[in-house]
Amino acid sequence: MWLLHSTTFLNHHLKKSHAITCIRRIQSVPNQTLEPHQPFSKPVSVAPMVDVTDPHFLQLLRIISPSKKNISYTQMYHVNAIINREKQLERLCGPPEENTVVQIGGTDPETMAQATNILQASGFSEVNINIGCPSSRVQAGSFGAVLMKTPEKVREILTHISDIGVTIPVTVKCRIGVDEYDSYEYLCDFINSITNQTPVQHIIVHARKAWLKGLSPEENRKIPPLDYSRVYKLRHDFPHLKFTINGGIETVDQIREHLKVVHGVMLGRKSTYPLVQCEIKLQLVDSFLCL
Ligand SMILES: Cc1cc2nc3c(=O)[nH]c(=O)nc-3n(C[C@H](O)[C@H](O)[C@H](O)COP(=O)(O)O)c2cc1C
Numbered sequence: 001m002w003l004l005h006s007t008t009f010l011n012h013h014l015k016k017s018h019a020i021t022c023i024r025r026i027q028s029v030p031n032q033t034l035e036p037h038q039p040f041s042k043p044v045s046v047a048p049m050v051d052v053t054d055p056h057f058l059q060l061l062r063i064i065s066p067s068k069k070n071i072s073y074t075q076m077y078h079v080n081a082i083i084n085r086e087k088q089l090e091r092l093c094g095p096p097e098e099n100t101v102v103q104i105g106g107t108d109p110e111t112m113a114q115a116t117n118i119l120q121a122s123g124f125s126e127v128n129i130n131i132g133c134p135s136s137r138v139q140a141g142s143f144g145a146v147l148m149k150t151p152e153k154v155r156e157i158l159t160h161i162s163d164i165g166v167t168i169p170v171t172v173k174c175r176i177g178v179d180e181y182d183s184y185e186y187l188c189d190f191i192n193s194i195t196n197q198t199p200v201q202h203i204i205v206h207a208r209k210a211w212l213k214g215l216s217p218e219e220n221r222k223i224p225p226l227d228y229s230r231v232y233k234l235r236h237d238f239p240h241l242k243f244t245i246n247g248g249i250e251t252v253d254q255i256r257e258h259l260k261v262v263h264g265v266m267l268g269r270k271s272t273y274p275l276v277q278c279e280i281k282l283q284l285v286d287s288f289l290c291l
Pocket of ligand 1: 047048049050051052074075076103130131132133173206221246247248249266267268269270
């Protein structure tokens with residue numbers, strides 16, 4: 001049954017092949033040169049997407065692109081879901097594959113630490129914390145993008161996670177700003193605060209700010225302009241950290257350009273096109289990146 005669904009899914013998207021090959025480069029990549037960085041083991045990843053990167057979709061991606069260099073993020077799970085379904089985690093998040101990162105959302109340091117610990121004990125190899133979701137429900141729970149306004153709270157969460165004995169990598173996915181907290185200086189202070197003596201060494205940055213009032217989550221993925229140069233600048237100003245860039249990236253050429261500057265590239269909406277996945281596998285993972 002699952003394979004039947006996958007085949008239908010693939011056929012549906014295969015019809016779009018021509019359109020995909022004709023994708024225009026709608027976002028130009030700033031032409032900046034920086035010191036070359038060390039190769040990163042996770043250069044291309046599929047973004048966490050609620051109701052998209054569920055266990056079935058992630059399994060489909062593994063079939064299309066079996067390379068362990070292709071990293072997939074699960075959809076966001078609230079920490080309470082992880083804690084309450086500890087015994088059925090595989091049904092919730094899928095199997096603990098080494099190239100799958102589980103994204104969690106929450107605000108209470110103790111439960112965040114407990115959930116991360118459960119994921120580690122269940123064999124998951126990496127956890128990502130959502131600090132970029134602007135939805136009103138998420139805001140009501142005081143997590144997601146709203147946490148960008150309280151770096152000390154994020155720091156507290158991360159400190160609890162390390163104090164409880166978690167050793168697997170913990171990363172953060174954030175925006176370049178939120179509401180009026182959108183200066184480059186604020187972003188640097190935020191990054192500094194959440195990485196200084198915490199387990200976080202790798203940050204995924206959605207290269208647009210979020211407006212918490214007046215824009216829906218969908219509009220927050222379109223209306224605030226992309227600013228890749230901010231992420232490039234972070235990579236320059238925090239040379240000891242790893243940065244993955246996200247937002248509006250659609251083609252292999254764009255991926256290649258970004259990888260000249262930052263360590264990783266994350267694809268969201270475009271990764272739901274299997275042909276884009278195939279293209280990445282053929283052109284990037286199998287040739288360029290594996291060299
Ligand atoms: C349907 C959908 C669901 C999403 N759910 C999440 C989520 O659970 N966690 C998260 O951090 N971002 C979520 N996002 C945002 C994406 O991870 C990504 O940051 C955003 O789509 C920008 O990347 P793109 O332009 O490549 O799509 C979601 C995006 C979409 C389209």
